[in-house]
Amino acid sequence: MSNLITPSGYKPLISLQQTELAIARLKDFFQANLSAELRLRRVTAPLFVLQGTGLNDDLNGVERAVSFPIRDMGGARAEVVHSLAKWKRVTLADYGIEPGYGIYTDMNAIRADEELDNIHSLYVDQWDWERVMTPGERNIDFLKAVVRRIYGVLLRTEYLVWESFPEMRPCLPPDITFVHAEELRKQFPHLGPKEREHEIARRHRAVFIIGIGAALGDGRPHDGRAPDYDDWTSPGEHGLPGLNGDILLWHPVLGIPLEVSSMGIRVDKDALLRQLELTGQQGRRELYFHRRLLEGSLPLSIGGGIGQSRLCMFFLRKAHIGEVQASIWPDDMRRACAAAGIPLI
Numbered sequence: 001m002s003n004l005i006t007p008s009g010y011k012p013l014i015s016l017q018q019t020e021l022a023i024a025r026l027k028d029f030f031q032a033n034l035s036a037e038l039r040l041r042r043v044t045a046p047l048f049v050l051q052g053t054g055l056n057d058d059l060n061g062v063e064r065a066v067s068f069p070i071r072d073m074g075g076a077r078a079e080v081v082h083s084l085a086k087w088k089r090v091t092l093a094d095y096g097i098e099p100g101y102g103i104y105t106d107m108n109a110i111r112a113d114e115e116l117d118n119i120h121s122l123y124v125d126q127w128d129w130e131r132v133m134t135p136g137e138r139n140i141d142f143l144k145a146v147v148r149r150i151y152g153v154l155l156r157t158e159y160l161v162w163e164s165f166p167e168m169r170p171c172l173p174p175d176i177t178f179v180h181a182e183e184l185r186k187q188f189p190h191l192g193p194k195e196r197e198h199e200i201a202r203r204h205r206a207v208f209i210i211g212i213g214a215a216l217g218d219g220r221p222h223d224g225r226a227p228d229y230d231d232w233t234s235p236g237e238h239g240l241p242g243l244n245g246d247i248l249l250w251h252p253v254l255g256i257p258l259e260v261s262s263m264g265i266r267v268d269k270d271a272l273l274r275q276l277e278l279t280g281q282q283g284r285r286e287l288y289f290h291r292r293l294l295e296g297s298l299p300l301s302i303g304g305g306i307g308q309s310r311l312c313m314f315f316l317r318k319a320h321i322g323e324v325q326a327s328i329w330p331d332d333m334r335r336a337c338a339a340a341g342i343p344l345i
Contacts, residue, residue: 003117006340013167033153045105051077054287066110085229086289088130102131123327130303140236151176161315177204180237181211181222193222201257205250211242227275230264263304
């Protein structure tokens with residue numbers, strides 16, 4: 001509850017019924033445009049994977065996956081996915097997707113360790129996407145080009161919402177700003193990572209922060225990243241480490257940055273070995289996913305996740321993610337939201 005923001009005088013701009021209509025229209029439009037822009041084919045994805053395969057996303061390495069035993073498989077345990085970062089790359093290989101094309105899917109997850117507030121929920125829904133790339137595209141310029149194409153889809157979606165609901169006036173700038181996490185640290189040396197994000201997003205309204213995961217000049221990373229999907233150690237912007245990053249949008253209702261996507265160029269063999277060593281997780285080399293990557297049977301790729309509820313929350317100017325998705329919230333949070341005029345589904 002200490003992190004709950006209740007904007008003074010808040011009132012939803014559209015009704016609950018209009019909200020449901022807007023969610024459906026927004027999601028259909030965005031995924032169709034993302035698919036066309038990046039040449040992605042929709043595929044069916046799992047809700048859970050077998051424990052011990054290395055296919056689940058470990059996020060920051062401390063979050064517990066929701067798991068359960070499978071009676072018909074001798075008690076083998078399955079884990080509800082955190083995301084599909086590694087599963088998608090295996091699927092690219094198994095489906096024989098060619099360079100320049102990729103896949104996307106609806107990903108649903110449960111994150112039991114999430115600290116609940118306006119933008120964090122136990123339930124996660126996002127578009128997970130992955131695209132095959134060539135060795136010559138493993139560079140910062142290609143990463144930026146893909147980010148700009150995704151941002152173009154965001155701009156078109158914002159216009160669609162405004163056209164359908166005139167109350168939702170556009171607020172995104174015409175271009176997204178790029179900044180490396182180390183440059184951001186030097187620009188705001190007296191602030192912590194989240195405070196830096198707040199300042200840069202407030203100033204530019206749409207930002208892509210490059211280099212999430214590697215240690216910065218002060219010896220600490222901007223934020224944590226698992227060692228086995230994004231490449232956060234290869235040289236990128238101005239020779240600084242990292243071929244990955246986050247898209248942040250300034251949320252005008254809450255006055256905070258909203259991370260809507262985490263994405264990047266994925267590790268090749270060298271980057272995987274380097275990052276496993278840096279994080280002291282060399283034992284993962286024996287897992288199914290890691291063996292396939294080290295054997296060379298997985299393609300080079302770029303990919304990420306784009307939060308569905310967060311995009312709906314942003315474009316529909318909602319004060320709480322619970323206004324656009326059904327989840328479980330503490331009783332005191334529900335009472336505080338009701339008192340502040342925030343209707344949780």
